Amino acid sequence: MDMKLEVVVVPVSDVDRAKEFYSVLGWREDADFSADDGLRVVQFTPPGSEASVIFGDRVTSAEPGSAQGLHLIVSDIEAARAELAGRGIDVSDAFHDAGGVFHHAGNEARVAGPHPDGADYGSFASFSDPDGNEWVVQEVTTRAPGR
Incomplete structure (x- = not known):
C-alpha cells in the first residue's frame, strides 16, 4: 500500500507571526480555519511540494521551536x-x-x-x-x- 507524507505539524507560539513568516517564504496558504473551542489550523505548502505544514492553536502539544531538521x-x-x-x-x-x-x-x-x-x-x-x-x-x- 502506498503511503504518502501529507502534513507535518510545526509547533509555534504565535500563529499570526508564523503565518507571516511562511508567507514571506513564498509558500502557498491553503487554509486558515478556526473552531469555537479555540482550535485554529493554518496550512502552508512549499512551492512544488506535495506535502504541507500545519501550525496553529491547539494542534500540537509539542513545544514551540522543537521541530528540527x-x-x-x-x-x-x-x-x-x-x-x-x-x-x-x-x-x-x-x-x-x-x-x-x-x-x-x-x-x-x-x-x-x-x-x-x-x-x-x-x-x-x-x-x-x-x-x-x-x-x-x-x-x-x-x-x-x-x-
Missing part, C-alpha cells in the same frame, strides 16, 4: 540560498558534513561550502522560523534509485 529539497543550493536571503530570511551559508553521510545535528561537523564533489544529498543550508523550528535545505539533482 525539517528538509526542503532543491536542485541548486546557492540559488535557493539567494532566493531565501532575497526574501529577508536569515539563511546559513552553504555547508557539507565532515563525515559525508548526512549532516549532524545543530552546527556540529559543518564544513563551509557545498559538497566539494557536488554530490547529490551532500550540500545543505539552514534557517529557522521565528520560534526556532529548523529547516534544512538540501541539494538533490539526481535522486537515488527508488526515491
Whole structure:
C-alpha cells in the first residue's frame, strides 16, 4: 500500500507571526480555519511540494521551536540560498558534513561550502522560523534509485 507524507505539524507560539513568516517564504496558504473551542489550523505548502505544514492553536502539544531538521529539497543550493536571503530570511551559508553521510545535528561537523564533489544529498543550508523550528535545505539533482 502506498503511503504518502501529507502534513507535518510545526509547533509555534504565535500563529499570526508564523503565518507571516511562511508567507514571506513564498509558500502557498491553503487554509486558515478556526473552531469555537479555540482550535485554529493554518496550512502552508512549499512551492512544488506535495506535502504541507500545519501550525496553529491547539494542534500540537509539542513545544514551540522543537521541530528540527525539517528538509526542503532543491536542485541548486546557492540559488535557493539567494532566493531565501532575497526574501529577508536569515539563511546559513552553504555547508557539507565532515563525515559525508548526512549532516549532524545543530552546527556540529559543518564544513563551509557545498559538497566539494557536488554530490547529490551532500550540500545543505539552514534557517529557522521565528520560534526556532529548523529547516534544512538540501541539494538533490539526481535522486537515488527508488526515491
